[in-house]
Amino acid sequence: QKEVEQNSGPLSVPEGAIASLNCTYSDRGSQSFFWYRQYSGKSPELIMFIYSNGDKEDGRFTAQLNKASQYVSLLIRDSQPSDSATYLCAALGTSYGKLTFGQGTILTVHP
Amino acid sequence: GAVVSQHPSRVICKSGTSVKIECRSLDFQATTMFWYRQFPKQSLMLMATSNEGSKATYEQGVEKDKFLINHASLTLSTLTVTSAHPEDSSFYICSATYRGGYTFGSGTRLTVV
Numbered sequence: 001q002k003e004v005e006q007n008s009g010p011l012s013v014p015e016g017a018i019a020s021l022n023c024t025y026s027d028r029g030s031q032s033f034f035w036y037r038q039y040s041g042k043s044p045e046l047i048m049f050i051y052s053n054g055d056k057e058d059g060r061f062t063a064q065l066n067k068a069s070q071y072v073s074l075l076i077r078d079s080q081p082s083d084s085a086t087y088l089c090a091a092l093g094t095s096y097g098k099l100t101f102g103q104g105t106i107l108t109v110h111p
Numbered sequence: 112g113a114v115v116s117q118h119p120s121r122v123i124c125k126s127g128t129s130v131k132i133e134c135r136s137l138d139f140q141a142t143t144m145f146w147y148r149q150f151p152k153q154s155l156m157l158m159a160t161s162n163e164g165s166k167a168t169y170e171q172g173v174e175k176d177k178f179l180i181n182h183a184s185l186t187l188s189t190l191t192v193t194s195a196h197p198e199d200s201s202f203y204i205c206s207a208t209y210r211g212g213y214t215f216g217s218g219t220r221l222t223v224v
Contacts, residue, residue: 034213043117043204043218044155088154097143097208101154 003027004091006102015111019076023089023102026070030091033072034099035063038086047074047087079109113139113209117216124195124223132190132219134205140185141207146178149202149218161188195223 003026013019025033032051036044050056050063050072062075072091076083089102114137124130134144142163147155159169159180167180179191192199200223205216 032211041202041218041220043215045215046212049212098145098157098160099206099213100157103154 004089004100004102006089006105008103010106010108012108013079015109017079019079019107021074021087021105023072024070025091027093029094032092034090035074036088038088044088081109081111084108113214115207115214115216117205117219119219121220126196126223127194129191129193130195132203134188134216136186136207139209143208144188145206146190147204197223199223
């Protein structure tokens with residue numbers, strides 16, 4: 001079974017700190033990886049995607065990919081209370097463009 | 112940007128009835144749409160892949176006769192939950208591919224009473 005695993009948390013960080021979210025995947029054929037943020041009762045919002053080894057930065061967010069270790073992470077710098085949400089990691093496999101989601105990590109940023 | 116409009120946002124139905132959920136791509140053509148289900152405090156689980164003009168492909172364990180998917184045009188895919196039961200109560204979300212990314216509908220909260 002092709003899986004995506006996340007540390008389920010909940011993760012709690014103070015405002016202004018760095019939040020680190022981790023994800024591993026089992027399908028070595030996965031090519032692209034996505035991080036989504038989901039607020040309660042809402043659909044997921046794309047934060048960023050990454051498909052090359054290394055780091056990719058977008059504002060306060062940095063995604064890191066290590067294909068050899070089958071590991072993806074998301075760093076959120078200067079965390080804000082509005083960042084409090086569930087963060088979903090997803091991997092794009094080789095089958096017909098299907099995304100496989102992790103179980104999500106609940107992040108709480110407290111003032 | 113690409114927008115997928117999903118309706119209704121909330122629906123309550125009686126056990127044994129059917130409910131139709133619609134997803135429309137507003138400013139692009141969606142050859143493929145994906146339907147997900149999300150139970151409380153759980154992640155998104157792919158139910159089926161919907162392709163315009165052909166039969167949907169269902170994931171293992173998803174009853175195709177219960178969850179009817181129709182993708183009759185490049186901008187509209189529908190999911191019909193037939194003979195709904197309380198255990199079908201969930202958050203249903205559609206998604207379409209667009210320029211290598213994925214755009215999600217706003218979701219439908221189905222409650223079967």
